[in-house]
Amino acid sequence: MRLHDHLTSGNGFKVRLLLSQLGVRYQRIEYDIDKRETRTPEFLERNPNGRVPVLELDDGTYLAESDAILWYLAEGTPYLPDDRRQRAEVLQWMFFEQYNHEPNIATVRYWITHRVPVTPLIELSMPAKRAQGEAALRVMEGHLGHRAFFVGDRYTIADIALYAYTHVAGEGGFDLAPFPQVRGWINRIAGQPGYIPITQG
């Protein structure tokens, strides 16, 4: 397998973390997203949406969208429950992550860490994204109040999906101090067998 990736991407890290925990060997190909290397005609053949991560399977086909890749890789492993209801809950949290969490917490982190020039739109969007990101963290905090992990009291790809940008939320200026349950959960994930940091390519 080959992973078309960008090292600081939390979406890419989700896949790297699960591949590490599954013990799957793969080749990683790095793209400079600031230089628009994922918008070249060659890359758009792999993913017409122009984004990493993209998983290239051994048959030469491509799969995009980090959470779809997690699902594909986790099927039949302990990282994805067998129970129909719990599987739907895993998806519920992964869609929450992509709709309510990532566009706020990851986007603000990207603007700051990649030093994106502050346009009037970015300046006006920042307070709303910060508020919506904090609202997502509050939803997570409430859910974790009486649970060790997001679904079925076991570490699953729902945790991986939400962990990726939560554990680096501070890089976007999000303060996790008011979210002790989230911080405890972050520590539990960092202690899972096969864990690797986001900086490890």
Add this chain to the structure above:
Amino acid sequence: MRLHDHLTSGNGFKVRLLLSQLGVRYQRIEYDIDKRETRTPEFLERNPNGRVPVLELDDGTYLAESDAILWYLAEGTPYLPDDRRQRAEVLQWMFFEQYNHEPNIATVRYWITHRVPVTPLIELSMPAKRAQGEAALRVMEGHLGHRAFFVGDRYTIADIALYAYTHVAGEGGFDLAPFPQVRGWINRIAGQPGYIPITQG
């Protein structure tokens, strides 16, 4: 089953359409989202994220996120393939829908049809959302260039997820004239057995 819903919501319509096509009877409960009826303490017990649709199962538990609900309902039916690779593709398109399509096309439609007061942030966001919505339509047009449906040449919940806000994109001022493949696909979906319009509660 009970569906906590808002009639003009495309996310709610996805679930209504599949329930109709599956022949499942259910009770529909309407919420006025402009009056913040999905942000009451009572509603937040059902979905802490404060959004419809929410599916209330017969055991009294709740499932949120439209595309997770689709997956739950379609499991074991012809609307979700059995093949592992195709299932991952269904998810790929559903995550694309929630990340690249809905926040642009559905949000602009909401602002216009619900006559949301035009704040400076909305005014500045509009051109970007329009451009990103059109980019999502271009990705769909390209994919449909040599396919009847999004995954496996068969009507699946990937089509339902993408159809919901695409077929009413005109209400948000998106012109589908430049997207003939998308228009043909819309017509194929409207011809599926059990089809109901978004206006039918």
